[in-house]
Amino acid sequence: MSKSETLRGIIAYPITPFDAEERVDIGLFKKLTDRLVTSGSHAIAPLGSTGVLPYLNDQEKEAIVEATLDVVAGRVPVVAGVSNLTTERTIYHARFAETAGAAAVMIIPMSYWKLTEDEIFAHYRKVAEAISIPIMAYNNPATGGIDMSPALLKRLLEIPNVTMIKESTGDVQRMHYLRRVLGEDVAFFNGSNPLALAAFSAGAVGWCTAAPNLIPKQNLALYHAILDNDLAGARDAYDRQSELLTFITANGLPRTIAAGLQIQGVESGLLRSPLAPLGMADFEKLRGLLQ
Numbered sequence: 001m002s003k004s005e006t007l008r009g010i011i012a013y014p015i016t017p018f019d020a021e022e023r024v025d026i027g028l029f030k031k032l033t034d035r036l037v038t039s040g041s042h043a044i045a046p047l048g049s050t051g052v053l054p055y056l057n058d059q060e061k062e063a064i065v066e067a068t069l070d071v072v073a074g075r076v077p078v079v080a081g082v083s084n085l086t087t088e089r090t091i092y093h094a095r096f097a098e099t100a101g102a103a104a105v106m107i108i109p110m111s112y113w114k115l116t117e118d119e120i121f122a123h124y125r126k127v128a129e130a131i132s133i134p135i136m137a138y139n140n141p142a143t144g145g146i147d148m149s150p151a152l153l154k155r156l157l158e159i160p161n162v163t164m165i166k167e168s169t170g171d172v173q174r175m176h177y178l179r180r181v182l183g184e185d186v187a188f189f190n191g192s193n194p195l196a197l198a199a200f201s202a203g204a205v206g207w208c209t210a211a212p213n214l215i216p217k218q219n220l221a222l223y224h225a226i227l228d229n230d231l232a233g234a235r236d237a238y239d240r241q242s243e244l245l246t247f248i249t250a251n252g253l254p255r256t257i258a259a260g261l262q263i264q265g266v267e268s269g270l271l272r273s274p275l276a277p278l279g280m281a282d283f284e285k286l287r288g289l290l291q
Contacts, residue, residue, distance in 0.1 A: 007077060007104070007164065007187065008205050009042030010219050012212040013050035015257050016064060017269020024060050025269050030071040032213070032261075032268070037075050039216035042206070044072055045106060047081030049143055050210040050253040054110075055272050058089075062096055069101045077103035079136060083144075085110050087123050091130045098131045105131070106166065108138040109146050117152045128159045135161055140168035140191060150174065150181050157186060166191045166208050172198040179203035193245035197238035200226045210253050214260040214290065215241055244289045251282055263287050 014036055017028045036044055046068040047053045047061060056064070065080050072078055080102040082093035094105045107127060109120050128135055137156050141147035147169065148156075156162045165182065167175055168191030175195070178188055179202055189206045190199030196207055200222075211219050218241040225233035248256045254271060259278040261268035263286060271277060278286065 007043050007079065007189075009207075010040075010212060010216075010223055011043040011045050011079060011189065011206055011208045012036040012039075012041035012216075013045050013048045013208065013210040013253075014068075015210070015213065015254055015261075015268065016046075016051045016056065017258070018272050020270065022270070022272045024056070024063060026063055026067050028267060028269050029064065030067050032266075033068055034071050035266070036212055036216070037072055039212055040220050041076065041212050041216065043077040043079055043103075044068060045079040045081065045208060048106065048208070049140070050213075050257060051081065052254050052272065052275070053081050053083060055275070058093075061093060065097050065100050065102065079104045079106050081106045081108075082127075083108045083110050083138070085112065087126050090123070091127050094127050094131045094135075098133050102133065104134040104136055104164070106136040106138050108140055108144045109148070110144050111146060115146060117149070117155075120146070120148065120152065121155060124156050124162060125159050128161050132161065134163040135159075136164040136166050136189070137162055138166040138168070138191070140166075142168070142170075150178050153178065154181055157182065163187065164189060167199075167204075168192050168208075170195060172202060175199050175202035175204065193249045194242065196222060196245060197234060197242075200234070210257050211241070211245060211248060213257045214248075214264065215244065244286075247286060247289055251278060251286075256286065259283050259286055260290060263290055 014033045017025045080097035082105045084090040139148045165188040170192040187205045190204040191208045222237040255278045258268040
């Protein structure tokens with residue numbers, strides 16, 4: 001995938017299911033991932049927030065990447081999450097993903113200590129120099145604890161294989177600003193579920209989301225309406241799912257997606273401690289939203 005051949009559309013995030021002993025259930029993961037591909041998602045992104053990347057060890061991350069590529073079998077691109085606290089481990093996982101066959105990797109800067117912009121830039125540059133596939137720079141201060149400014153994101157694009165930006169601050173004005181600053185040739189993706197329609201209106205070329213686990217047809221309807229420049233259709237498609245999208249984001253992606261799958265009669269596995277299942281009141285509210 002070259003700089004001019006960036007991803008587009010709905011990029012779906014599978015959950016990472018666990019068994020009763022809190023071991024990763026690879027067999028179930030493959031079933032859930034195949035379900036995302038066959039539902040029409042344009043790419044699969046394992047090891048994001050939905051896939052509980054920080055809760056997995058190196059061997060488990062590798063197993064998830066291999067399982068994803070095995071079950072996807074070239075039907076759609078795979079964007080592997082490779083983020084880690086250290087640059088050395090991020091490079092390790094980025095190289096593993098590239099060798100395994102991933103089309104691209106996604107990196108969010110993670111740190112116990114607050115990183116400077118120069119440190120973040122050096123982190124991305126070193127990873128980029130170690131691989132040849134594209135990198136999606138992921139900005140999500142709510143989970144990573146670091147908010148990359150539009151100026152820093154623009155600077156990251158000076159690195160040849162940093163070709164995509166995923167913006168998850170939930171600030172639509174930031175998205176409009178990014179489009180103006182980055183220009184039309186740079187692909188930026190929405191990572192905030194409640195802002196799906198607003199982000200497309202601001203120029204996002206795709207939507208990185210866990211929602212296709214539960215409502216793939218509605219997600220695709222919104223995207224296709226945008227492609228067709230059908231603004232009334234896009235508004236209608238968004239209104240039909242907006243409350244659920246907000247609920248998913250507000251209640252935690254892994255537990256909410258797992259609960260939603262259970263409601264739909266799909267085996268979803270368990271969570272790994274300290275994550276706990278969705279509470280009963282919220283479970284019943286989710287049931288109502290899905291109906």
